Amino acid sequence: MRTTITATIALSLLLAVLGGCGSGPVSYVSDEVDFGFIRTVAVAPFSNLSADRFAAERLESVFLAELLTYDGLRVVDTGEVRKAWNDLRLGDPDELTPEQLKAVGERLGVDAVFTGAVQEYGLERLGGNGTYSVTVVFGMLETVTGSRIWNAQVQTDGSSFWRSLFGGQPASQYDVSRKAVRQGLDTLLSGGGDDGGDDRRDSSRRG
Amino acid sequence: MKRARRHRRTVRLALAAWLACACLPAAAAAQDDAPPPRREPIPSYVPLIEPVAPLLFLDARTRQFLPAPVAELRAAGEAAVAASAMGAVDPGLLDELQRRHRVRSGLDLGRDFLHDVLHETGARRVVVVDLLFDTGIVLAAGRLIDAADGRLLGAGAMEPEAWTEPDAWRAAVDRVVAALLLDVARHRPEPGDDLLIALPVHVRGLERADGVTATHTLLQTLLDDGGFTLPDPGVVNHLLLESGHDPRLVDAAGQQALAAALGPARLLSADIISYDGAAGIGPAVDLDPGASAAPRLALPSFTYTVRLTDLSEGVILDCVTLYQDDRPEEGWFGIVHSRSTRGVLHRTAQRLAAELGIHTEANP
Numbered sequence: 214m215r216t217t218i219t220a221t222i223a224l225s226l227l228l229a230v231l232g233g234c235g236s237g238p239v240s241y242v243s244d245e246v247d248f249g250f251i252r253t254v255a256v257a258p259f260s261n262l263s264a265d266r267f268a269a270e271r272l273e274s275v276f277l278a279e280l281l282t283y284d285g286l287r288v289v290d291t292g293e294v295r296k297a298w299n300d301l302r303l304g305d306p307d308e309l310t311p312e313q314l315k316a317v318g319e320r321l322g323v324d325a326v327f328t329g330a331v332q333e334y335g336l337e338r339l340g341g342n343g344t345y346s347v348t349v350v351f352g353m354l355e356t357v358t359g360s361r362i363w364n365a366q367v368q369t370d371g372s373s374f375w376r377s378l379f380g381g382q383p384a385s386q387y388d389v390s391r392k393a394v395r396q397g398l399d400t401l402l403s404g405g406g407d408d409g410g411d412d413r414r415d416s417s418r419r420g
Numbered sequence: 421m422k423r424a425r426r427h428r429r430t431v432r433l434a435l436a437a438w439l440a441c442a443c444l445p446a447a448a449a450a451q452d453d454a455p456p457p458r459r460e461p462i463p464s465y466v467p468l469i470e471p472v473a474p475l476l477f478l479d480a481r482t483r484q485f486l487p488a489p490v491a492e493l494r495a496a497g498e499a500a501v502a503a504s505a506m507g508a509v510d511p512g513l514l515d516e517l518q519r520r521h522r523v524r525s526g527l528d529l530g531r532d533f534l535h536d537v538l539h540e541t542g543a544r545r546v547v548v549v550d551l552l553f554d555t556g557i558v559l560a561a562g563r564l565i566d567a568a569d570g571r572l573l574g575a576g577a578m579e580p581e582a583w584t585e586p587d588a589w590r591a592a593v594d595r596v597v598a599a600l601l602l603d604v605a606r607h608r609p610e611p612g613d614d615l616l617i618a619l620p621v622h623v624r625g626l627e628r629a630d631g632v633t634a635t636h637t638l639l640q641t642l643l644d645d646g647g648f649t650l651p652d653p654g655v656v657n658h659l660l661l662e663s664g665h666d667p668r669l670v671d672a673a674g675q676q677a678l679a680a681a682l683g684p685a686r687l688l689s690a691d692i693i694s695y696d697g698a699a700g701i702g703p704a705v706d707l708d709p710g711a712s713a714a715p716r717l718a719l720p721s722f723t724y725t726v727r728l729t730d731l732s733e734g735v736i737l738d739c740v741t742l743y744q745d746d747r748p749e750e751g752w753f754g755i756v757h758s759r760s761t762r763g764v765l766h767r768t769a770q771r772l773a774a775e776l777g778i779h780t781e782a783n784p
Contacts, residue, residue, distance in 0.1 A: 253735070267624055267625050267693055267694065270624055270693055271693050271695070271723065274691060274693060274723060274725050274741060275723070275741060277725075277727075277736075277739055278725060278739045278740065278741040281736060281738065281739045287733075287735045288735060288736045289734060289735060289736070290670075290672075290675070290687075290689075290727070290729045290734050290735065290736055291689070291727070291736075292669045292670040292671050292674070292675075292689070293670075293671045293672045293675075293734055295669050295671075296666075296669055296671035296672075297671070385695070385721065385743065385745055386695050386721075387695060387721070387723060387743040388743075
């Protein structure tokens with residue numbers, strides 16, 4: 214009996230330790246903002262600090278598709294956002310002044326702008342196996358005040374305890390990217406949102 | 421005991437006989453009702469028997485991939501089109517119209533040009549054929565357009581035709597053009613009132629030919645789906661350029677220009693981004709896109725994203741992303757699907773169209 218209890222506790226501890234190996238997102242959600250008033254948003258062009266030149270576009274594309282799975286947000290078309298960025302001669306979205314953000318808000322008719330900066334993106338070698346890894350910082354800037362109302366840094370990779378134990382196909386770069394985006398958005402729209410519910414509908418598929 | 425066993429055997433025999441009696445007529449009936457062995461549908465050639473204006477455009481990754489001088493290739497291409505399009509109008513007259521309207525690309529067709537084609541040559545349809553040459557292969561993509569209103573009637577892209585002997589490119593061009601025109605002109609469902617503006621597919625990290633194939637297979641998917649009226653992307657591109665807008669980046673003003681010219685509609689934009697690890701690592705600018713002489717054998721992993729935008733409000737109505745890896749696609753009973761570029765792009769477009777909330781309540 215005692216042996217069974219000891220084994221159960223040891224197994225639980227092992228699983229807890231293994232489950233906690235992946236670092237979760239580090240996030241901040243402003244408690245001074247009523248997110249219910251944010252209805253129309255834009256997704257700013259993501260910036261890329263990684264060695265992969267398509268990293269920002271890949272993450273931005275996944276982010277947009279995932280964002281649209283949440284009901285209740287109106288997202289301005291990408292073409293108009295990019296044109297506004299060019300016309301207003303804006304650079305890195307994370308370095309915009311409050312005046313520039315206000316101009317973006319007026320031009321696009323949006324309440325907030327989502328930003329993203331890809332810090333690491335690519336294949337990481339862990340021992341003999343390679344796994345894809347993504348580090349990305351997401352943000353949300355309010356256009357009226359120019360303040361940052363949400364920030365989430367996500368570091369994730371395709372490693373898995375079960376996969377390392379039993380083998381199998383490694384997670385694709387797309388899967389890892391989507392996981393990072395979901396983890397980031399969940400800190401805002403599922404946990405920290407005003408309705409607290411998960412309004413996601415799954416519209417992103419794997420072929 | 422013996423009696424019970426005999427009884428069970430009798431019951432089993434009776435049951436088997438009953439099953440045979442019940443199933444045989446049903447099977448016979450099913451055989452009667454079953455459709456005849458599947459045959460390829462007989463394509464409708466009607467649009468190409470009527471007077472048709474063929475427009476041919478040639479392209480290559482770089483000039484070194486052209487198997488012959490451009491004039492020779494053009495003559496061969498025009499001959500191949502004329503052989504398939506029985507009602508082809510006078511090429512001299514068409515050439516003069518192309519010069520007058522400065523039509524240099526299949527994606528730049530003004531409605532004035534189409535109007536003049538209709539009234540000066542009598543051609544009710546325009547067939548645009550794009551031939552893209554690479555090392556020892558030629559790829560063909562084409563569209564059939566109603567000259568009266570710029571509506572898209574057909575679209576298609578062919579698997580590349582290859583040749584090994586130096587002069588065999590002519591036969592390859594003949595084959596690929598003939599197959600393309602059959603596909604483009606085949607019968608399709610009647611278009612509906614729902615106006616859908618599909619922009620050319622934008623590719624990142626893939627070759628230009630992949631973008632052409634993706635655009636044509638997406639158009640083909642939408643046409644086969646039926647229920648939509650699709651303005652030709654060449655006409656849409658020209659409308660945007662004419663009103664001073666970038667067709668690759670359709671902003672609110674561009675959307676309004678389209679709505680003013682074509683009426684209330686939804687805009688379908690598509691992007692493909694390569695997930696090939698090697699494609700992303702390198703200089704930020706392609707110094708020489710045609711540097712690699714060897715054509716790529718298979719598509720790398722990619723994401724294909726389609727966005728549906730409401731032109732009246734400029735907001736995204738729906739967006740779907742599909743990830744397609746570069747592993748062989750296996751179906752039931754170990755059937756491995758074709759990994760050809762066209763096959764993969766076409767199937768992905770079909771899946772996207774099914775996933776996307778493209779059909780309205782009025783057009784289910």
